[in-house]
Amino acid sequence: MNKAELFQQIKRKSSFLCVGLDADLSKIPSSLLKLEDPIFEFNKQIIDATADFAVAYKPNIAFYEALGPKGWESLQKTLEYIPSDVFTIADAKRGDIGNTSGLYAKAFFETMDFDSITVAPYMGIDSVQPFLEFKNKWVILLALTSNGGSSDFQLIESKSGKPLFHEVLEKSQVWGNTDNMMYVVGATRGELIAEVRKIVPDHFFLVPGVGAQGGSLKEVAKYGMNASCGLLVNSSRGIIYAGKGEDFAEKARQEAEKLQKEMADLLEEYCG
Amino acid sequence: MNKAELFQQIKRKSSFLCVGLDADLSKIPSSLLKLEDPIFEFNKQIIDATADFAVAYKPNIAFYEALGPKGWESLQKTLEYIPSDVFTIADAKRGDIGNTSGLYAKAFFETMDFDSITVAPYMGIDSVQPFLEFKNKWVILLALTSNGGSSDFQLIESKSGKPLFHEVLEKSQVWGNTDNMMYVVGATRGELIAEVRKIVPDHFFLVPGVGAQGGSLKEVAKYGMNASCGLLVNSSRGIIYAGKGEDFAEKARQEAEKLQKEMADLLEEYCG
Numbered sequence: 001m002n003k004a005e006l007f008q009q010i011k012r013k014s015s016f017l018c019v020g021l022d023a024d025l026s027k028i029p030s031s032l033l034k035l036e037d038p039i040f041e042f043n044k045q046i047i048d049a050t051a052d053f054a055v056a057y058k059p060n061i062a063f064y065e066a067l068g069p070k071g072w073e074s075l076q077k078t079l080e081y082i083p084s085d086v087f088t089i090a091d092a093k094r095g096d097i098g099n100t101s102g103l104y105a106k107a108f109f110e111t112m113d114f115d116s117i118t119v120a121p122y123m124g125i126d127s128v129q130p131f132l133e134f135k136n137k138w139v140i141l142l143a144l145t146s147n148g149g150s151s152d153f154q155l156i157e158s159k160s161g162k163p164l165f166h167e168v169l170e171k172s173q174v175w176g177n178t179d180n181m182m183y184v185v186g187a188t189r190g191e192l193i194a195e196v197r198k199i200v201p202d203h204f205f206l207v208p209g210v211g212a213q214g215g216s217l218k219e220v221a222k223y224g225m226n227a228s229c230g231l232l233v234n235s236s237r238g239i240i241y242a243g244k245g246e247d248f249a250e251k252a253r254q255e256a257e258k259l260q261k262e263m264a265d266l267l268e269e270y271c272g
Numbered sequence: 273m274n275k276a277e278l279f280q281q282i283k284r285k286s287s288f289l290c291v292g293l294d295a296d297l298s299k300i301p302s303s304l305l306k307l308e309d310p311i312f313e314f315n316k317q318i319i320d321a322t323a324d325f326a327v328a329y330k331p332n333i334a335f336y337e338a339l340g341p342k343g344w345e346s347l348q349k350t351l352e353y354i355p356s357d358v359f360t361i362a363d364a365k366r367g368d369i370g371n372t373s374g375l376y377a378k379a380f381f382e383t384m385d386f387d388s389i390t391v392a393p394y395m396g397i398d399s400v401q402p403f404l405e406f407k408n409k410w411v412i413l414l415a416l417t418s419n420g421g422s423s424d425f426q427l428i429e430s431k432s433g434k435p436l437f438h439e440v441l442e443k444s445q446v447w448g449n450t451d452n453m454m455y456v457v458g459a460t461r462g463e464l465i466a467e468v469r470k471i472v473p474d475h476f477f478l479v480p481g482v483g484a485q486g487g488s489l490k491e492v493a494k495y496g497m498n499a500s501c502g503l504l505v506n507s508s509r510g511i512i513y514a515g516k517g518e519d520f521a522e523k524a525r526q527e528a529e530k531l532q533k534e535m536a537d538l539l540e541e542y543c544g
Contacts, residue, residue, distance in 0.1 A: 060368075060372055060375075062366075062368060062372045062373075062375035062376045062379065063372075063375055065375070065376065065379040065383075066375040066376070066378045066379040066382075066383055067383065068344060068348070068379075068383045068384075069341040069342075069344040069345050069348070070341075072340060072341040072344055073341050076340070076341070091368075093366065093367060093368050093392070093395075094334075094365065095365060095392060096332075096334060096363075096365050097417070097418075097419040097480075098419065100332055100334045100335075101334075103332075103334035103335055103337070103338040104334045104337065104338070106338045107334065107337040107338040107340075110338075111337075111338055111339065111340045112340075120365070120367060120392045120394050120395075121394060121424075121425060122392050122393060122394045122414055122417075122425060122426065123365075123392075123414070123417050123419055123421050123422060123426075124419065124420070124421020124422055124423065124424030124425055124426070125420070125421040125424055126419050126420050126421040127419065127421055128421075142394055142395070145369070145394075145395050146369075147369040147370065147395055147396070147398050147399065148396070148397070148398050149395050149396020149397040149398040149399055149400075150395060150396055151396065152393075152396030152397055152443055153393060153394060153396055153436065153439060153440065153443075154394065154395075154396070156430050156436065156439055157430060157431050158428050158429060158430055158431070159429050159430070159431060159433075161431075164425065164428065164436065167425060167428055168425065171424055171425075208369075
């Protein structure tokens with residue numbers, strides 16, 4: 001899926017919502033646990049309930065990896081179940097030397113057929129490029145994350161006065177283009193989103209940290225939106241665990257719809 | 273395994289060799305391909321052939337992940353086959369927000385029973401700490417890697433005149449201790465290894481980049497060794513693909529023994 005097609009979908013659904021599929025055996029309704037593949041069954045019902053409002057799904061790979069080979073089977077089935085016009089993100093935070101990144105790319109782009117993968121920048125250009133060599137696939141590079149520890153290194157100022165995340169944005173934007181590279185930009189501080197938008201005006205951002213992690217959707221749109229929307233805002237727990245009982249899918253649908261309605265207004269206001 | 277036990281093993285085998293288990297279906301002898309689990313069979317023979325000379329084994333997780341659920345089964349079987357007194361490293365370069373890193377830790381320390389995992393530092397303290405909460409398990413944090421792209425960010429100087437990898441070493445060394453934290457330190461430049469050793473005098477280093485990536489074992493020992501050895505030097509392709517035919521295990525054994533003999537001399541010279 002290229003950038004224009006993604007924007008088409010955003011306009012069609014009046015939404016830039018990404019639903020995080022962080023299915024956890026200890027949190028899904030107990031009635032599912034007796035089924036053969038509870039994780040897939042949970043995801044399937046969440047996808048059915050939210051696909052009208054979501055333009056992207058983002059399985060957090062750790063949740064599947066923690067379950068061993070069976071987890072990978074649930075992940076594969078989930079991925080195949082996602083409607084083909086919805087963007088898929090392997091939230092895997094991978095990155096290694098060239099030949100190894102090439103194998104991670106193979107794992108997520110060939111063995112599985114994700115549209116994109118999140119990648120950590122610490123090892124530099126040759127750890128990122130192997131992912132960019134796959135046609136119609138995307139790298140979503142960590143720039144500014146939303147967790148507490150993000151200030152440990154991402155905000156360190158270099159001699160030239162720029163925090164590390166600026167260096168990451170400036171250097172990496174020429175490795176790919178706006179059709180194969182996005183950035184992870186945390187939603188915790190509006191003025192930082194504005195800073196990022198200045199450096200990479202045309203790239204899409206994947207924004208975690210709205211909801212459970214405390215960011216405001218309005219701030220994100222105000223400071224981060226561009227003429228092609230340029231935002232995928234993720235919500236995981238706030239949607240998939242909105243209900244804890246048999247009605248979890250219905251509750252998830254209500255939460256997703258609520259966010260979609262807010263997003264429709266914001267699209268009109270900032271991307272008219 | 274704690275640091276003292278690791279050093280015991282190093283003294284007993286007169287070796288600080290780590291063998292990288294980067295088994296690749298396109299490179300292993302074709303005679304293995306007709307077996308039910310060629311990757312495990314290859315690893316098994318490599319382990320049998322090299323266990324006298326290796327103090328650690330390091331499967332590169334990407335090689336297994338690229339094969340889907342079957343790859344994870346081969347990995348699990350390989351891990352179970354490694355003799356229990358040999359240190360095991362999941363070379364996975366993981367790292368994410370706290371609850372997610374906790375799940376990666378579960379994947380590699382509980383679902384599987386690795387002694388250690390390589391972790392990327394970009395997201396800071398809360399992306400590393402969940403791994404450190406497991407008793408008798410280790411984080412091997414990326415500090416200075418051996419690939420070309422390592423200079424993109426790791427060498428950027430901060431306002432205080434320190435390159436980023438210094439900041440990573442200085443900040444992170446208080447997150448854990450010398451019994452649960454090591455560092456990845458590339459072998460490509462001796463004087464940089466000396467710099468790292470000055471900042472973290474007592475930690476173990478995992479050193480890739482000897483052999484195929486061009487580093488010199490003697491330089492690594494000269495600049496990096498401390499009173500408890502403090503080094504695990506990895507060789508992957510140089511050992512496991514030393515032979516391409518039926519005699520691959522015998523050839524691997526010869527290469528491992530050659531390195532072990534060099535290491536025995538270096539241990540005597542610099543860690544007497």
